Amino acid sequence: MAQVLRGDLLAREIEEELRGRVAAMEAPPTLAVVLVGDDPASHIYVSRKRKAAARVGITSIEHRLPAATDEAQLLALIGALNDDPGVHGILVQLPLPAGMAADRVLDAIAPGKDVDGFHPVNVGRLSTGGQGGLVPCTPLGCMLLLDQVVEDFRGLKAVVIGKSNIVGKPAALLLLERECTVTVTHIHTRGLPEICRGADIIIAAAGVAHLVRGDWVKPGAIIIDVGINRIPAPDSRPMIVGDVAAEECDHAAVITPVPGGVGPMTIACLLRNTLDAAQRR
Amino acid sequence: MAQVLRGDLLAREIEEELRGRVAAMEAPPTLAVVLVGDDPASHIYVSRKRKAAARVGITSIEHRLPAATDEAQLLALIGALNDDPGVHGILVQLPLPAGMAADRVLDAIAPGKDVDGFHPVNVGRLSTGGQGGLVPCTPLGCMLLLDQVVEDFRGLKAVVIGKSNIVGKPAALLLLERECTVTVTHIHTRGLPEICRGADIIIAAAGVAHLVRGDWVKPGAIIIDVGINRIPAPDSRPMIVGDVAAEECDHAAVITPVPGGVGPMTIACLLRNTLDAAQRR
Numbered sequence: 001m002a003q004v005l006r007g008d009l010l011a012r013e014i015e016e017e018l019r020g021r022v023a024a025m026e027a028p029p030t031l032a033v034v035l036v037g038d039d040p041a042s043h044i045y046v047s048r049k050r051k052a053a054a055r056v057g058i059t060s061i062e063h064r065l066p067a068a069t070d071e072a073q074l075l076a077l078i079g080a081l082n083d084d085p086g087v088h089g090i091l092v093q094l095p096l097p098a099g100m101a102a103d104r105v106l107d108a109i110a111p112g113k114d115v116d117g118f119h120p121v122n123v124g125r126l127s128t129g130g131q132g133g134l135v136p137c138t139p140l141g142c143m144l145l146l147d148q149v150v151e152d153f154r155g156l157k158a159v160v161i162g163k164s165n166i167v168g169k170p171a172a173l174l175l176l177e178r179e180c181t182v183t184v185t186h187i188h189t190r191g192l193p194e195i196c197r198g199a200d201i202i203i204a205a206a207g208v209a210h211l212v213r214g215d216w217v218k219p220g221a222i223i224i225d226v227g228i229n230r231i232p233a234p235d236s237r238p239m240i241v242g243d244v245a246a247e248e249c250d251h252a253a254v255i256t257p258v259p260g261g262v263g264p265m266t267i268a269c270l271l272r273n274t275l276d277a278a279q280r281r
Numbered sequence: 282m283a284q285v286l287r288g289d290l291l292a293r294e295i296e297e298e299l300r301g302r303v304a305a306m307e308a309p310p311t312l313a314v315v316l317v318g319d320d321p322a323s324h325i326y327v328s329r330k331r332k333a334a335a336r337v338g339i340t341s342i343e344h345r346l347p348a349a350t351d352e353a354q355l356l357a358l359i360g361a362l363n364d365d366p367g368v369h370g371i372l373v374q375l376p377l378p379a380g381m382a383a384d385r386v387l388d389a390i391a392p393g394k395d396v397d398g399f400h401p402v403n404v405g406r407l408s409t410g411g412q413g414g415l416v417p418c419t420p421l422g423c424m425l426l427l428d429q430v431v432e433d434f435r436g437l438k439a440v441v442i443g444k445s446n447i448v449g450k451p452a453a454l455l456l457l458e459r460e461c462t463v464t465v466t467h468i469h470t471r472g473l474p475e476i477c478r479g480a481d482i483i484i485a486a487a488g489v490a491h492l493v494r495g496d497w498v499k500p501g502a503i504i505i506d507v508g509i510n511r512i513p514a515p516d517s518r519p520m521i522v523g524d525v526a527a528e529e530c531d532h533a534a535v536i537t538p539v540p541g542g543v544g545p546m547t548i549a550c551l552l553r554n555t556l557d558a559a560q561r562r
Contacts, residue, residue: 103409103411119405120401120402120403120404120405120406120409120411120414121401121402121405122401122405123401123404123405123408123409124400124401124402124403124404124405124406124408125401125405126408127404127405127407127408127446127450127454128384128401128404128446128450129446130384130401133401154469155469155470155471157471163457165408165409165410169408169409169454169457172465173408173450176444176450176465176467179467179469181464181465181466181467181469181470181471181476182464182465183462183463183464183465184453184457184462184463184464185462186457186460186462188435188436188460188462189436189462190436190438190462195462
């Protein structure tokens with residue numbers, strides 16, 4: 001049986017550590033969360049982040065703007081948050097309503113407060129292996145999970161499925177920084193099963209339910225399943241499943257569950273980034 | 282026989298096009314080249330860049346600083362060049378003398394004048410596929426060469442040898458942007474010959490003379506040889522060779538020569554970046 005690497009448990013440990021760090025500070029850090037419009041999933045995510053911040057003692061302030069907000073108003077709010085010394089981290093929940101350019105909005109966040117790690121300066125620091133940047137939360141969570149089970153990454157073959165700016169590309173760059181041989185695959189990749197069969201580490205971030213089958217996985221591989229997919233279930237309530245057919249992967253060495261794997265780590269890393277941003281100032 | 286893809290000829294065509302663009306401008310753009318210390322290779326590179334700039338009508342101004350210059354003086358010069366509206370591109374020739382932090386120096390260049398594409402903002406834009414950044418010259422030259430022989434990159438397997446910030450990583454990101462499946466390899470990679478044998482495109486940027494042997498190359502592959510290595514020659518004058526044993530690669534579809542391949546393209550792309558920087562202002 002593969003070891004189930006529980007992100008929920010590791011996230012709890014990280015929160016415990018962060019709680020200690022916050023308690024040692026003169027004043028708790030503040031995270032500003034900006035939510036535009038009424039995407040139901042976004043509201044759920046924001047509420048989870050608020051609760052997690054409260055657990056570790058980070059103050060979170062929500063700015064809810066109507067879907068009809070124009071970009072200039074949003075940019076003005078970001079400018080005010082950038083200038084506010086009482087705000088240590090700024091998160092603009094994606095996706096933004098149609099008509100707003102996410103890149104212009106993300107570019108406007110002060111890099112030192114960009115706790116999502118999406119500003120070009122932070123992306124650039126990650127790419128060059130430079131210090132002092134903020135790393136996107138989901139790939140950072142993947143690496144902290146891998147650190148639990150991998151001692152020496154050097155020369156391991158890692159396959160990343162998906163090349164998004166939020167997960168795939170930054171995860172590939174982090175693995176490269178650790179001296180893995182890294183292959184990035186995506187929708188146009190041919191022969192993906194064969195490529196995966198060569199992998200010591202698979203990071204599956206395609207957003208396709210059960211894409212990775214058991215016979216794509218070599219014995220002893222380590223699998224990080226980033227997927228969070230809703231599929232119809234027999235009792236007609238949708239079920240959450242990952243990108244990996246986990247029940248076929250007993251021969252893997254390690255696999256993260258969905259839910260309870262990467263998801264909770266993403267939130268823990270957001271809190272960690274907020275604390276890092278506050279303490280670097 | 283493999284097609285020899287001559288970068289010197291393509292660079293000449295690009296220079297021709299740039300000459301036309303410069304002639305159509307009200308005033309020629311200005312490139313400021315900063316050279317610290319007396320590294321002999323750096324002096325050769327800077328002299329080549331100056332001559333190439335002159336050929337297309339770009340004004341180049343050299344700032345030569347002694348090796349004993351301290352970082353603050355260099356940063357002050359960069360600040361002045363950033364503020365000078367008559368300077369459109371700034372290039373600080375690397376390597377810098379010991380004791381200077383290249384990342385602090387490169388961070389100080391205004392991103393819009395960073396014609397080497399090494400500033401974190403430009404690296405970040407390249408990584409996310411965003412528009413408006415300046416792309417590092419050598420990987421940009423590689424892509425322009427590939428554009429001569431590849432119609433559709435989608436799904437092609439590309440292997441990049443070397444993961445430097447100057448060539449390997451940006452080349453990988455550019456290939457990914459074109460929808461290649463990309464594997465980045467390096468000194469810690471195991472089984473490199475086998476990995477190369479699966480490649481439709483190989484970008485060799487390891488800096489190791491004749492690293493890639495003929496039997497690492499599958500029939501019909503396209504090889505971009507970035508290496509510029511000096512090796513002893515029979516008549517005792519050193520010879521310049523690439524990272525690929527080209528004489529063993531007749532079965533490749535295409536190969537770039539060394540010299541006369543990527544090298545001249547790097548300089549042509551520097552000029553192109555300078556013009557782009559001037560015209561975007």
